[in-house]
Amino acid sequence: xxxxxxxxxxxxxxxxxxxxxxxxxxxxxxxxxxxxxxxxxxxxxxxxxxxxxxxxxxxxxxxxxxxxxxxxxxxxxxxxxxxxxxxxxxxxxxxxxxxxxxxxxxxxxxxxxxxxxxxxxxxxxxxxxxxxxxxxxxxxxxxxxxxxxxxxxxxxxxxxxxxxxxxxxxxxxxxxxxxxxxxxxxxxxxxxxxxxxxxxxxxxxxxxxxxxxxxxxxxxxxxxxxxxxxxxxxxxxxxxxxxxxxxxxxxxxxxxxxxxxxxxxxxxxxxxxxxxxxxxxxxxxxxxxxxxxxxxxxxxxxxxxxxxxxxxxxxxxxxxxxxxxxxxxxxxxxxxxxxxxxxxxxxxxxxxxxxxxxxxxxxxxxxxxxxxxxxxxxxxxxxxxxxxxxxxxxxxxxxxxxxxxxxxxxxxxxxxxxxxxxxxxxxxxxxxxxxxxxxxxxxxxxxxxxxxxxxxxxxxxxxxxxxxxxxxxxxxxxxxxxxxxxxxxxxxxxxxxxxxxxxxxxxxxxxxxxxxxxxxxxxxxxxxxxxxxxxxxxxxxxxxxxxxxxxxxxxxxxxxxxxxxxxxxxx
Amino acid sequence: xxxxxxxxxxxxxxxxxxxxxxxxxxxxxxxxxxxxxxxxxxxxxxxxxxxxxxxxxxxxxxxxxxxxxxxxxxxxxxxxxxxxxxxxxxxxxxxxxxxxxxxxxxxxxxxxxxxxxxxxxxxxxxxxxxxxxxxxxxxxxxxxxxxxxxxxxxxxxxxxxxxxxxxxxxxxxxxxxxxxxxxxxxxxxxxxxxxxxxxxxxxxxxxxxxxxxxxxxxxxxxxxxxxxxxxxxxxxxxxxxxxxxxxxxxxxxx
Numbered sequence: 001x002x003x004x005x006x007x008x009x010x011x012x013x014x015x016x017x018x019x020x021x022x023x024x025x026x027x028x029x030x031x032x033x034x035x036x037x038x039x040x041x042x043x044x045x046x047x048x049x050x051x052x053x054x055x056x057x058x059x060x061x062x063x064x065x066x067x068x069x070x071x072x073x074x075x076x077x078x079x080x081x082x083x084x085x086x087x088x089x090x091x092x093x094x095x096x097x098x099x100x101x102x103x104x105x106x107x108x109x110x111x112x113x114x115x116x117x118x119x120x121x122x123x124x125x126x127x128x129x130x131x132x133x134x135x136x137x138x139x140x141x142x143x144x145x146x147x148x149x150x151x152x153x154x155x156x157x158x159x160x161x162x163x164x165x166x167x168x169x170x171x172x173x174x175x176x177x178x179x180x181x182x183x184x185x186x187x188x189x190x191x192x193x194x195x196x197x198x199x200x201x202x203x204x205x206x207x208x209x210x211x212x213x214x215x216x217x218x219x220x221x222x223x224x225x226x227x228x229x230x231x232x233x234x235x236x237x238x239x240x241x242x243x244x245x246x247x248x249x250x251x252x253x254x255x256x257x258x259x260x261x262x263x264x265x266x267x268x269x270x271x272x273x274x275x276x277x278x279x280x281x282x283x284x285x286x287x288x289x290x291x292x293x294x295x296x297x298x299x300x301x302x303x304x305x306x307x308x309x310x311x312x313x314x315x316x317x318x319x320x321x322x323x324x325x326x327x328x329x330x331x332x333x334x335x336x337x338x339x340x341x342x343x344x345x346x347x348x349x350x351x352x353x354x355x356x357x358x359x360x361x362x363x364x365x366x367x368x369x370x371x372x373x374x375x376x377x378x379x380x381x382x383x384x385x386x387x388x389x390x391x392x393x394x395x396x397x398x399x400x401x402x403x404x405x406x407x408x409x410x411x412x413x414x415x416x417x418x419x420x421x422x423x424x425x426x427x428x429x430x431x432x433x434x435x436x437x438x439x440x441x442x443x444x445x446x447x448x449x450x451x452x453x454x455x456x457x458x459x460x461x462x463x464x465x466x467x468x469x470x471x472x473x474x475x476x477x478x479x480x481x482x483x484x485x486x487x488x489x490x491x492x493x494x495x496x497x498x499x500x501x502x503x504x505x506x507x508x509x510x511x512x513x514x515x516x517x518x519x520x521x522x523x524x525x526x527x528x529x530x531x532x533x534x535x536x537x538x539x540x541x542x543x544x545x546x547x548x549x550x551x552x553x554x555x556x557x558x559x560x561x562x563x564x565x566x567x568x569x570x571x
Numbered sequence: 572x573x574x575x576x577x578x579x580x581x582x583x584x585x586x587x588x589x590x591x592x593x594x595x596x597x598x599x600x601x602x603x604x605x606x607x608x609x610x611x612x613x614x615x616x617x618x619x620x621x622x623x624x625x626x627x628x629x630x631x632x633x634x635x636x637x638x639x640x641x642x643x644x645x646x647x648x649x650x651x652x653x654x655x656x657x658x659x660x661x662x663x664x665x666x667x668x669x670x671x672x673x674x675x676x677x678x679x680x681x682x683x684x685x686x687x688x689x690x691x692x693x694x695x696x697x698x699x700x701x702x703x704x705x706x707x708x709x710x711x712x713x714x715x716x717x718x719x720x721x722x723x724x725x726x727x728x729x730x731x732x733x734x735x736x737x738x739x740x741x742x743x744x745x746x747x748x749x750x751x752x753x754x755x756x757x758x759x760x761x762x763x764x765x766x767x768x769x770x771x772x773x774x775x776x777x778x779x780x781x782x783x784x785x786x787x788x789x790x791x792x793x794x795x796x797x798x799x800x801x802x803x804x805x806x807x808x809x810x811x812x813x814x815x816x817x818x819x820x821x822x823x824x825x
Contacts, residue, residue, distance in 0.1 A: 042589065304687030305673035305694075309666070324677030328663060328670075335665040335706070407661040409627055410722070414678040415650040561629045568660075 024120060029128030030135055033110055051137075053502050058141035065145025073152030079227075081152055081250045086234040089149070089172060089246025092142065096176035097183055112185075112282050126279045133177050143173055149246055157253025164260050165249020171267045172245030178271050182278040239263070241270035313431055321416065322424050329428030332403070338483070339403055342396045343432055349392060350440045354385035355447055377448055379456055379522040379529065386457050387464040387518065389440055391511040393433045394468025398507045400425055400476045402483045406568040412560050419553030422473045426545060430465075437461045456530050459537025460518045466541020467514035468507075470548020475507045477556045482569040514544065576639035578603040578730045578761035584623050584633035586616075593619045595785040597633070601730075601763055601778070606756050608772040608793075609765040610802075611782035612810050617765040618658055618734055620782065624763075625655045625732050637730055651679075654728030656719045658735040658765075664708040668699045668718050671707055672725055679726040686725070693721040697747065712739040720748060724755070731755065733764040737771050749775060769803045783810045 041048050067074075069088050072081040110132050115125055133139075146169045154162030237243035238251075244263040251259040306319055310327045311334075317323035333339045358377040401408055411421060441457040481500060518537060521529050556563065579601040586594045594616040601607045611617045622628035624635045626642045626649070635642040640649040663671060669690055676686030694700045697717045702710065707718055716736060723731060731752070737745050752762050752775070766772055772779060772793075779796045781789040788809045789796050797805060807814060 304683075305669040305690035306677065306683045306686050309670040309673035309677075319677060319683040321678055321680060324674050328666065328674050331670070332663070332665055404663070405661055406659070407663045409657055409660045410663060410675065411678065412627055413625060413650060413653070413655045413657075414675070415626075415647050416678060561627060564627060 024124055024128070026128045026131035029110065029132040033132040033135055036110070050500070050502065054137050057502060058137040059144075062141040062144035065142070066148040066151075069145060069148030070151040071148075073148075073155035076155070078156050078254065081156060081253070082238065082247060083231055083234040085149055085152070085246045085250050086237040086243035089146070090237050090240075090242040092146070092246075093172070093176055093179060093242045096180040099180075122279050122283065126275055126282065129282075130174070130178060130181070130275065133181060134174070139173060139177060142176065143169070146172065146246070149249055153249025153253050157249070161249050161253040164252045168245040168248035168260075168264065168267070171264060171271070175241065175245055175267055175271050175274070178274040178278065182274040182281070185278055185281040239266070241266055244270075314428070322420055322427075325411075325416070325421065325424030326428045326431075329425055330431055333429065333432055336403060343436075346389075346393045346396065346433065347436050347439075350389040350436055351443055354382070354389060354440065354444050357385040357388075358382055358444070358448055377450075379453070380519055382444070382448070382453060382457060383460045383519045383522040386440065386444070386461045387512060387515045390437070390461045390464025390466075391468050391508050391515065393437070394465050394472050394511060395504055395507050397425070397429060397469065397472040398475050398504055399480055399483070400429075400472070401480045401563055401567045404567060405482065406564070408564050408567055412564050417553065418477075418556030418560070419549055421556060422477075422549040422553050423546075426469045426473070426549060433465065437465060452530055455534035456522065459533035459535070460515075460522070461537075462534075462541040463518045463537035463544075464511065464515040464541070467544040467548075468511040469541075469545040470552075471511045471514060472507055473545075473548045473552035474555070475503070477552050477559060477563060479503050480563055480566045482567050576603070576636065577601055578605070578638055579607075579624060579732070579763055580636040581620070581624055582634045582636075584620060584630050584635065586619050586623060586628065586631050592785050594623070594630075597782070597785075597787055599780060599787060599790065601761060603638070603729075603761050604756065604759060605761055605778045606752070606776050607761070607763045607778045607780070608776035609763060609780050609782060610767065610769075610772060610806060611765070612767060612812070615782045615810075616785040617782055619785075621732055621734050621763070621765060622657065625653055625657075626650060627655075627657065652729045654723035654726065654731045656716075656723040656731075656733045656736060658738065662707055662715065662719060662722070664710075664715075665706055667704050667706055668694055668702055668710075668721075671718060672721060675722040676725050681726055689725055690721075693725065696751070697721055713741050713744045716740050717744060717748070720751070724751070729760060731760060731762045731764075733762065735766060736764050737766060737768055745771070769801075769806060773797075773802050781806060781809050 041051065065088075069084060072078065072084050110129060112125070112129060120128075149169055150162050150165040153165035234243070238247040245267040248260040248263045251257070251263065309324065309331075310317065310319075311330050314323070314326050314330050317326050333343060358381060438458070441454060441461055444457055445451050445454040517540070518533070521536075522533070525532070577600045579599070581597050581599040584594055584597040585592075597616075597620050609617055609621070619628065623630040623633070624642065626635075626646050629643070637649040638652050640652070642649045663674065666674060672690035672693065673686055676690065677683065691700075697720070699714060699718060699721070702714065707715065710718065716739065720733070720736060723733070736748060736752075740748065749771075752764075756762055776793050778791065779789070779793050779802070780787050781796070789805065793802075796802070
């Protein structure tokens with residue numbers, strides 16, 4: 001059954017030869033979104049189950065956030081109210097901005113490209129899509145959580161403050177959604193034109209790089225426990241779009257009522273600017289999707305067909321089924337924007353997160369100012385941080401067949417054995433990931449100033465990556481889902497985006513648990529482990545990957561047609 | 572030896588989607604060496620039937636044999652004899668035409684040298700050689716059909732199953748595809764293809780089956796099914812439905 005493409009009331013438009021078309025409002029978009037979400041669940045018990053799981057996760061987050069944000073009010077501590085509001089709210093906006101880029105993708109239940117042929121003004125489309133985007137589990141969760149701010153404002157400043165805070169929270173929520181849409185949309189448009197993709201990689205790297213210094217600054221500030229200074233920072237954040245909508249209630253409560261309209265104005269201006277930016281990139285996204293990619297005449301082919309298929313990096317592979325699968329996957333990891341975005345994420349996060357974690361206890365400023373302090377990391381902490389990298393890298397394969405979509409039919413028709421299929425895919429992915437892991441290990445060892453840890457780091461990375469491959473081989477066969485056939489690398493299908501995020505989290509937890517022996521060994525064995533970690537980690541990871549693909553390959557042999565159905569997008 | 576078996580035999584194939592019957596009960600025998608047209612209106616279950624016949628979609632009931640090999644019990648042997656071009660299914664389209672052919676050839680366990688030689692010939696004959704390093708995703712619809720056909724033909728299958736091979740193909744390419752398929756059948760191969768274009772079927776096929784509402788309504792050689800009428804008349808009669816407008820849509824003629 002086709003997803004309804006037209007807005008119900010807009011279908012009356014053909015009669016407009018005589019009548020005036022009825023105006024389309026945001027209400028229609030919201031109804032359309034609810035309808036699409038509802039249709040998605042029909043006859044799909046597990047989808048309902050996943051959605052319920054997502055709702056529970058959202059409620060848990062909402063409750064936690066609510067009590068954190070309401071704490072100053074409940075405890076009667078006005079001193080911290082502004083700080084909690086500014087930093088909590090700022091983190092929220094930052095999360096909406098960055099998380100879709102890095103992890104979860106943006107819910108594209110209503111794909112803008114589908115509206116390309118309808119006579120809608122850009123203004124109608126943007127407000128409509130924004131309204132539809134506001135109807136989702138995460139937004140409801142955030143609304144509940146930020147109600148804690150309203151409570152705080154109310155307890156400290158009475159009804160007037162609560163009312164202003166409520167207005168601020170609503171505006172803040174719209175700001176969050178508008179920001180995430182604008183950023184992902186702009187990013188997707190950039191990634192679509194192949195020439196600019198490298199620039200996009202740099203941008204993402206810069207964004208992630210900004211997280212590092214920010215955290216160090218925050219940690220340094222916390223360590224010095226200089227509450228006055230922190231309050232000063234909070235006051236400044238409160239005047240930026242990041243903090244403005246969340247702090248208006250506190251301002252009123254603390255007797256700075258004049259600040260409220262100014263801050264709301266700042267928020268409104270930010271929302272307006274974001275929506276304008278979004279509408280610009282929306283237009284090019286719609287045109288791009290309708291017009292197809294730009295065909296470019298490349299230089300003539302060299303050599304036979306087989307030689308063209310194999311990239312230089314896998315020139316070692318035999319010219320047989322396994323080699324063909326590896327070569328094709330390698331090409332895809334580079335040519336498919338969605339996959340390439342994942343690789344970039346692994347590279348950037350893989351380097352920054354361990355560095356940040358291991359510097360967590362260090363302070364930046366020493367007596368003579370500029371010198372970097374010695375990090376007080378330990379083998380256990382280092383192991384834990386790189387396990388995260390290995391697990392993050394392998395979780396990319398959790399829906400590896402979803403990347404293929406219906407094209408996977410070619411492999412089913414050819415009758416590719418399951419083990420061969422899974423091992424070739426893991427091998428091709430490793431062509432990209434193993435060099436990244438090597439760089440991570442070396443950079444980390446150098447930055448920490450502990451070259452002797454190189455074996456420990458590399459061994460732990462390999463072990464965690466290997467067990468991750470095993471876990472995700474199984475998950476990719478059993479929990480596959482279809483990705484929309486858009487070129488937006490951040491698009492998710494259907495309204496169950498959060499639930500699919502849960503599957504990712506589940507996979508990461510399972511992989512981490514399987515990698516725990518490496519941490520235990522690091523804690524118990526002492527210096528011997530520095531030597532043993534690399535060979536044992538390599539053996540453990542390789543063994544796990546072989547075992548995992550052995551078991552999952554059997555399942556795949558039995559389930560190949562079902563898997564194909566699962567990853568084929570429904571139209 | 573295998574020639575005693577029909578090229579494709581379907582017995583009682585059935586499939587439901589969400590409680591809705593897509594294919595009710597299909598029996599079909601495709602004789603070896605025939606050019607078989609599967610006709611049907613949109614939504615008749617053509618794609619579903621062919622998908623079950625080639626092992627892409629597991630049937631709720633029924634069996635399928637390719638030259639005597641059960642597709643669902645002995646898939647490896649059956650799939651070796653099969654060349655398939657599905658419709659509405661993407662190719663691995665971020666490869667160039669040559670790369671895609673090499674992938675399919677090696678996936679079928681062919682010798683690399685043979686793959687190179689056949690791929691070059693196919694690209695040349697199908698006029699896809701000029702595309703050079705263009706990715707298949709940037710091909711036109713007709714070019715995509717042609718490269719899909721080339722992928723299905725590459726390993727020299729005994730049975731070709733093509734879903735809508737003439738959809739969205741320009742007349743020149745269609746003539747080319749017809750010629751290739753004709754040579755293939757003359758050379759001893761068997762072709763089964765689905766279509767709703769009567770002219771193509773009348774021109775090419777030795778046998779015809781008309782599928783509607785998930786069951787076979789008419790089956791036999793072209794002359795048996797057609798009788799002394801045109802195939803279109805028979806088709807419309809079998810399928811039913813209206814072919815002319817009445818009082819409605821008056822506003823169209825203003």
